Amino acid sequence: MTDDHPRDELELRGLSTSYAAAVDFRDGVRFAALFVEGGELVVPDYPTDFRPVITRSGHEQLELIPRALEHYRCTFHQMSNHEYSIDGDAANGTVRCVAHHLTASDPTTPSGSSEPSSVGSDFIWYIRYSDDYRRVDNRWKFARRSVHLQWVEERPVLRMAPVRH
Numbered sequence: 001m002t003d004d005h006p007r008d009e010l011e012l013r014g015l016s017t018s019y020a021a022a023v024d025f026r027d028g029v030r031f032a033a034l035f036v037e038g039g040e041l042v043v044p045d046y047p048t049d050f051r052p053v054i055t056r057s058g059h060e061q062l063e064l065i066p067r068a069l070e071h072y073r074c075t076f077h078q079m080s081n082h083e084y085s086i087d088g089d090a091a092n093g094t095v096r097c098v099a100h101h102l103t104a105s106d107p108t109t110p111s112g113s114s115e116p117s118s119v120g121s122d123f124i125w126y127i128r129y130s131d132d133y134r135r136v137d138n139r140w141k142f143a144r145r146s147v148h149l150q151w152v153e154e155r156p157v158l159r160m161a162p163v164r165h
Contacts, residue, residue, distance in 0.1 A: 023066050041057075041144075042054065046152075072103060073160070074102050076102075088135075092130075092133065129147060
């Protein structure tokens with residue numbers, strides 16, 4: 001019997017990376033496919049509550065999640081600090097994320113200005129994901145992902161490249 005945990009951990013990291021890409025590229029179909037049938041995403045009711053209190057379940061509801069971020073010009077989710085406990089075809093884990101949410105209406109600095117001015121804001125969410133995973137057809141998927149918002153920062157955006165999805 002071989003120890004497949006290193007391979008499993010690599011696949012679970014890939015799952016989180018795919019989650020970030022699906023959100024950032026607003027790909028609802030790809031996003032929902034990362035979850036088991038009936039899988040759940042539990043998110044905070046920001047700015048009222050930082051705890052995960054709103055549950056979205058099933059592929060139909062999950063496909064809508066990336067579109068819910070369309071009021072941001074773009075997002076950039078960076079995953080890190082992955083920790084897993086694997087038991088056969090089930091696992092749980094914790095993943096950290098720094099998620100940038102940019103609002104900007106004009107990607108240029110106003111002409112004639114001697115000082116850089118802000119063209120928008122970057123709302124930075126510091127997140128701890130608490131995950132339950134299940135292996136289905138030899139692929140790891142989310143059974144449940146809970147989004148624990150730790151804190152939020154706001155920073156000015158001085159310049160911004162055109163958005164490409």
